[in-house]
Amino acid sequence: MAATPHFLPGDLAYGSVSEQIIDTPLAFAQRRGWWILLGIGMALLMLWVVSIIVLFYNGVGVWGNNVPVSWAFAILNYMWWLGIGHAGTFISALLLLLDRPWRNSLNRLAELMTLMAVVCAGVFPVLHLGRPWLFFYTAPYPSTLGLWPQFRSPTSWDFFAVVTYLAVSLLFVYIGAVPDFATARDRARTRWQQLFYGILALGWRGAASHWAHWRRAYRFIALLAVPLVFSVSSGYSFLLGLALEPGWHSTVFPPYFVAGAVFSGFALVAVIACGLRRFLGFERLITRRHLDQLGRLILATGWLTSYGYIADMFTAFYSGEAQELHVAMTRLSGPTAWSFWLAIFCNVVVLQALWWRRVRCTPGLLVGVSMAVLVGMWAERFMLIITPMTRDFMPSIWSNAYTPTFWEWAVFIGTFGLFLVPFALFIRFVPMVSCFEIKEALYNARGGKHD
């Protein structure tokens, strides 16, 4: 246990860990900055609400979708957001099982990011329905129509995937935060705080018998969450595999989508980690070594994604099928080729900057590369989803007509508000670093010797 590093300052006392993490929401100092953040979030959320009202009032006609390009922005953004969510589960569940204590500085913010990313993703399939008020048709329930969902279809799998993923992420982050809520309850200064954190803590006392149960339950859920990540993003790659479009049938898709998902998610974790450590002054808890480690993860998953680009293109050319070749050539040089080359530039070229330790350890540079990765992954989803639909089998339906409209952009940009407003509230009211797990990492590393 002591062999795996936690990257925390060795002289950190347990009490000062609680002081730094738990007292941040209890006596919030950065009020001005926080109100600005919430204000930006609220403005974006208002944009989202307005664009939803416009969409529901007029129907999906306000979007640029047309007959060959029927999925367009909604599904693209759905996959982008859902992919981002995966990194949170990856950091908190997989690195927990692999016994990497440095994850303890990052798991809370990554899990909260996952939660909101899944919400942002989950709204898109509902929005792109022609009759969004009938979204519950995807749920199996005994209806008077006598009809059931088609369980052989990936669209039905998707409903279960999103619901399960949201529920499991919520349970995981909550049972992982209960002990911190208990610490906040005990340190609370006002009656209001005592009530708020007291109810959230469910009366947690830190008894050894409770911890023994907790540890087993936490690891068990982590064990369930790891294959869940793989199944959710493989699941939405099957959405493409199910359709007839050429260019959506490469067998590399499931692992390619998993790698891309985790890649984009690590990038957002890096952005949030750099932002939080500066905003809340957590430099001692989220150290440069943590950023270094995140940079390495981004680099590694970026190369896995690059392998996907190579394998996907290779398969298209190797197949020798005229239609596959046509789609591949359109990706490389058609009217939407910008999305392919933007993805390559951001996800392959810019990414290589992370080979330098100085880039990984300098928050500004790491955030720059991560932003590029987020843009690149979005462009990749565009290239994967939209380009093939413009080059269907019949030349008569080849189309260059798809361009996203103002309201499509508005819904997409608005989801950043849907992400940012709850996230700002988390920053204000939830300990953003797992306090007790930091103490646990310190204790295990000290290996029985106490300062």
Added chain:
Amino acid sequence: MTEPCAYGLLADFASPEELIDATRAARSVGYCRLEAFSPFPIAALDEPLQLNDRRVLWFGVAGVLLGGLFGFGMQVYANLDYPLDIGARPLIAVPAFLVVTFLLAVLFGALFSVFGLYWLCRLPLLHHPLFEADAFKRAMDDRFLLCIRSDDPCFDEVETSLWLADRAISVTRVST
């Protein structure tokens, strides 16, 4: 006992090692109704406190099995209830059904293990006699506490507090 309504005696330690040592010592002296409190999980306490209860895992396993069974059964039922014959393809398409089966197994497994956790811990319980003790305020912060309950057969208020006072920073009497 001078007052019959004592919940127990709460001893306060500054470090996890002192708590582990005191717990071991208390066990060897013969105390059996003990509870240790720490701000983070300490695996070394499992052995002296005999915390080898793995029921929470069985809750999880039961959830996984039940969820899988329910998920698969639901799909079979739905297909038999409204059969759709598409080119004579099998009605019960096992490979296609496994995705939802797996997802529901995970969902139920997670729900059951969380339920099991709080059931076995007897939580939520928003108030407890220990919360009245001032020393307990730091139980989730940076102190390590040991409580010997008054219903322990070896418990004697004077003897036990003297025994604890030898080791701990402070000893508090917790009333019910």
